[in-house]
Amino acid sequence: MPQQQTVPHRALITVCAMVATLMQALDSTIANVALPYMQGSLSASSDQITWVLTSYITAAAIMTAPVGWLAMRFGLKRLFLISLVGFTVTSMLCGIAGSLGEMVVFRLLQGLFGAALVPLSQSTMLNIYPPEKRGQAMAIWGMGVMVGPILGPTLGGYLTELYNWRWVFFVNLPFGVVATLGLAAFLPKTAPTAGLRFDWFGFGAFAVGIAGLQLMLDRGETQDWFSSTEIIVETVLAGLGLYLFVVHMCTAKQPFISPRVFKDRNLSVGLLVMFAVGMVLLAVSALLAPWLQTLGGYPVETTGLVMAPRGIGTMAAMMVAGRLSNRVDARLLMAIGVVVLSWSLFRMSEWTPDVSQSTMIVNTMIQGAGLGFVFIPLQVISFATLEPILRTEGTALLSLLRNLGSAIGISVTSALVTRNTQIEHSVLSGYITPLNRALQGAAQALSPATARGAQALDVVVNQQASIIAYADDFKLMMMMALPILLLLPLMRQPRHMPATEHVAVME
Numbered sequence: 001m002p003q004q005q006t007v008p009h010r011a012l013i014t015v016c017a018m019v020a021t022l023m024q025a026l027d028s029t030i031a032n033v034a035l036p037y038m039q040g041s042l043s044a045s046s047d048q049i050t051w052v053l054t055s056y057i058t059a060a061a062i063m064t065a066p067v068g069w070l071a072m073r074f075g076l077k078r079l080f081l082i083s084l085v086g087f088t089v090t091s092m093l094c095g096i097a098g099s100l101g102e103m104v105v106f107r108l109l110q111g112l113f114g115a116a117l118v119p120l121s122q123s124t125m126l127n128i129y130p131p132e133k134r135g136q137a138m139a140i141w142g143m144g145v146m147v148g149p150i151l152g153p154t155l156g157g158y159l160t161e162l163y164n165w166r167w168v169f170f171v172n173l174p175f176g177v178v179a180t181l182g183l184a185a186f187l188p189k190t191a192p193t194a195g196l197r198f199d200w201f202g203f204g205a206f207a208v209g210i211a212g213l214q215l216m217l218d219r220g221e222t223q224d225w226f227s228s229t230e231i232i233v234e235t236v237l238a239g240l241g242l243y244l245f246v247v248h249m250c251t252a253k254q255p256f257i258s259p260r261v262f263k264d265r266n267l268s269v270g271l272l273v274m275f276a277v278g279m280v281l282l283a284v285s286a287l288l289a290p291w292l293q294t295l296g297g298y299p300v301e302t303t304g305l306v307m308a309p310r311g312i313g314t315m316a317a318m319m320v321a322g323r324l325s326n327r328v329d330a331r332l333l334m335a336i337g338v339v340v341l342s343w344s345l346f347r348m349s350e351w352t353p354d355v356s357q358s359t360m361i362v363n364t365m366i367q368g369a370g371l372g373f374v375f376i377p378l379q380v381i382s383f384a385t386l387e388p389i390l391r392t393e394g395t396a397l398l399s400l401l402r403n404l405g406s407a408i409g410i411s412v413t414s415a416l417v418t419r420n421t422q423i424e425h426s427v428l429s430g431y432i433t434p435l436n437r438a439l440q441g442a443a444q445a446l447s448p449a450t451a452r453g454a455q456a457l458d459v460v461v462n463q464q465a466s467i468i469a470y471a472d473d474f475k476l477m478m479m480m481a482l483p484i485l486l487l488l489p490l491m492r493q494p495r496h497m498p499a500t501e502h503v504a505v506m507e
Helices: 010-026 035-041 048-064 067-074 076-095 100-114 117-128 131-162 172-186 200-219 229-251 259-263 265-295 300-324 330-348 357-383 388-429 451-481 484-490
Strands: none
Touching: 010 076, 010 117, 010 131, 010 172, 035 048, 048 100, 048 200, 048 388, 067 076, 067 117, 067 388, 076 100, 076 117, 076 172, 117 131, 117 388, 131 300, 131 357, 200 229, 200 388, 259 265, 259 388, 265 300, 265 330, 265 357, 265 388, 265 451, 265 484, 300 330, 300 357, 330 357, 330 451, 330 484, 357 388, 388 451
16 A cells, blocks of 8 residues: 555646546536526526526535445546546537426436546545645645636636537536546556445435425425425425435444544534535625626626636635645634635625626635635645545535535525515515605606606616615625634644555555
């Protein structure tokens, strides 16, 4: 069993693992700014087209959980290559989809194959680098995970504007081929563990619970929530499935997720922190893109440019946090990141369409820096005390909680924007009466006494209602981020491990 320092071609393996990570992370948001164009091509409503995002994230969340078992059963390298090839092929299928049904099916398959890419790449990076270099290694790896979703809208905007929305999926082909060939040539082989039996009952209960939860969140707004029999059934399935999964995991002899992994306090708390980070990470991108296009009036390519500084801030903060992770308490770095992130979300709640581009760029860059200061120390401290044999399972669970948080965050914030816009529209419309002196002197174009004026006035009211609804969502995300500060004291800052630690996975 070789030491980590002697792993050959470590730089090339790192590049290929980074490419795999970036591909999977990009595809969680690259389609955001292209959704309005997909909506027309696929004949979908505004509610239905969000399934393009949530179907991918939900499938990835379901299939992330058994990655640890699959890596043990078939070998890390073999699973990595199968996942890369499948992800690349399904990306091409998404690009040629001709209907909403086809797109959702292909995105589900893409999520199934892509689920393993992030945890396997992270496990590989942890295995090939010694403990004293893991902070910098996680900073390099984290750029793909965090910058991918942030830069996704920018790249998606350019591809959509210069070509069409199908190229947001076709772009994966060259990267998939390079990563597959590189890992096939340089990644050390891992010995599979024959004879392992898969826990079908536990996995089935988990899949039913996650699918029921996501369907409830996706369709709740259009089905009037719990006044609908469908939503009640999906809620019951979600609760029952997750309950059976937890009970089975704690009582079965060989569950597909080992309870041992939750005995590590740092990882258990890290999972909760990652869930909260996931809710904010993609929800902000999912809200900011339509805010810029519908309220700000920005074209798609400008939308991408305005959102790009978020990625720059994240990359810069990750490099700084990676270098500081061995010198400064990781909990302090994360606390700084949470405060910065929450402050930036509060500032976004004060935005109106008149806000300047410079203000938006500075704020999004600061927000990206906050995410970077949370993410890298979290990766280091979460795995610092975990047994090496449980490392792949731990990375899978961390990716699972991030994906699950992202799916819930997108669904909840999107539903609240729609609902609160309607509520605020109703409230503001109550002030439009002939007795309102402010309207008595209004221009003829906005006079409620004429049909054309009433229609124009309704547009203005709807815009103001949308501004308030988006502001409420940004405040909600700030409230999601702040409780992370209460979890940080529960984590333990480990003492530095010796550099001669041996790898338990790579052979």
